[in-house]
Amino acid sequence: DAEITQSPRHKITETGRQVTLACHQTWNHNNMFWYRQDLGHGLRLIHYSYGVQDTNKGEVSDGYSVSRSNTEDLPLTLESAASSQTSVYFCASSLGRGMGYEQYFGPGTRLTVT
Amino acid sequence: DQQVKQNSPSLSVQEGRISILNCDYTNSMFDYFLWYKKYPAEGPTFLISISSIKDKNEDGRFTVFLNKSAKHLSLHIVPSQPGDSAVYFCAASGTYGQNFVFGPGTRLSVLP
Numbered sequence: 001d002a003e004i005t006q007s008p009r010h011k012i013t014e015t016g017r018q019v020t021l022a023c024h025q026t027w028n029h030n031n032m033f034w035y036r037q038d039l040g041h042g043l044r045l046i047h048y049s050y051g052v053q054d055t056n057k058g059e060v061s062d063g064y065s066v067s068r069s070n071t072e073d074l075p076l077t078l079e080s081a082a083s084s085q086t087s088v089y090f091c092a093s094s095l096g097r098g099m100g101y102e103q104y105f106g107p108g109t110r111l112t113v114t
Numbered sequence: 115d116q117q118v119k120q121n122s123p124s125l126s127v128q129e130g131r132i133s134i135l136n137c138d139y140t141n142s143m144f145d146y147f148l149w150y151k152k153y154p155a156e157g158p159t160f161l162i163s164i165s166s167i168k169d170k171n172e173d174g175r176f177t178v179f180l181n182k183s184a185k186h187l188s189l190h191i192v193p194s195q196p197g198d199s200a201v202y203f204c205a206a207s208g209t210y211g212q213n214f215v216f217g218p219g220t221r222l223s224v225l226p
Contacts, residue, residue, distance in 0.1 A: 004157075035216075042120075042203055042218040043158070059215075090157050097211030099146045099165050105157030 002027040006091050006106040013113055019078040021109050023091030031094045032074040033103060034058075034066065036087040043090065049074055050097070081113045117141045118206050118217040126223045133191040135220050137204030140185065141213065144206040149178060149189050152201045152219070161202075162189070194224045 004025040013019050023032065030051050035043040045058030049068040063085060065077045078085055088110050092103040119138045127133045137147075145166045150158035164171040164178045164187070171178050177190045191198055201221050207214040 031211075040123075040218055042118075043216040045214065092157075094211075098207065098209050099163075101211065102148060102160035102163065103214075105150075105159070107157050108155070 004091060004093055004104055004106040006089075006109050008109060009107065010110050011112070013081050013111070015081060015083060015113055017081050019081050019111065021076045021078075021089055021091075021111070023074045023076065023106060024072055025091075025093040025104075025106075026072065027093060027095070027104065028071055029093035029095050029104075030071070031097060031101075031103075032068070033092040033094075034064070034074065034076045035090045035092065036060065036085075037090060037108075038087050046076065046089075047074075078111075081111075083113050085111065086113045087111060115140070116218070117144075117213075117215045118204055120202075120204055120217040120220045122220050123218070124221040124223070126225060127194045129196055129224055129226050130193045133189075133194045133198065133222055133224065135189040135191075135202050135204075135222065137187045137189075137217055138185055139187075139206050141206070141215075142185070143208050143213070145209040146207050146211075147178070147180060147187050148205045148207075149176075150203045150205060150216075152203065158203060191222075194222075196224050196226050198222060199224045 033048040034046040047066040091106040148163040149161040152158040201219045204217040
């Protein structure tokens with residue numbers, strides 16, 4: 001069965017370290033997204049990609065970067081982790097954009113920055 | 115400023131009764147609205163959607179109502195079941211998926 005996976009599921013890191021969260025989908029979806037979930041804010045968009053070599057900034061992109069070298073993967077990198085980046089991170093993918101194209105989410109990565 | 119608001123952080127309902135979750139939005143360019151459900155330690159899953167040309171969409175026990183003039187939508191769950199206990203997120207976007215935004219979520223507890 002097609003799926004979307006995230007790794008690691010839990011990560012503890014220190015302030016200032018570079019961290020990369022992996023996202024892999026086997027649906028062959030063009031579109032991939034990264035969100036963070038924080039209490040009172042719901043899911044906020046960090047970065048998204050509409051295809052290979054395409055990346056775009058979302059609402060809360062400062063301190064994060066992504067690259068899309070193939071259809072299946074969209075790794076999220078925290079260049080220099082900060083305590084404010086402690087959160088649960090969700091990756092999602094969709095076949096198309098807009099009406100009729102819902103996003104499918106991974107199980108999430110809980111990141112703690114100490 | 116939040117473009118999609120869910121003003122009730124939590125809601126408790128008795129099993130068998132109706133659950134009504136509300137969502138308000140401010141951006142008049144939104145054309146497509148969705149509800150996602152999230153259990154603890156899992157990713158959100160798509161539940162139901164509605165486009166702005168409709169005012170109601172039904173799928174089994176779940177119905178979404180859209181009042182475009184009031185910029186308000188609601189999700190009705192009838193009858194509510196304990197397995198419906200989860201966080202529900204309202205989301206909205208333009209016709210082609212632009213400006214996709216989630217609300218802060220409402221935690222629904224269905225009491226047996």
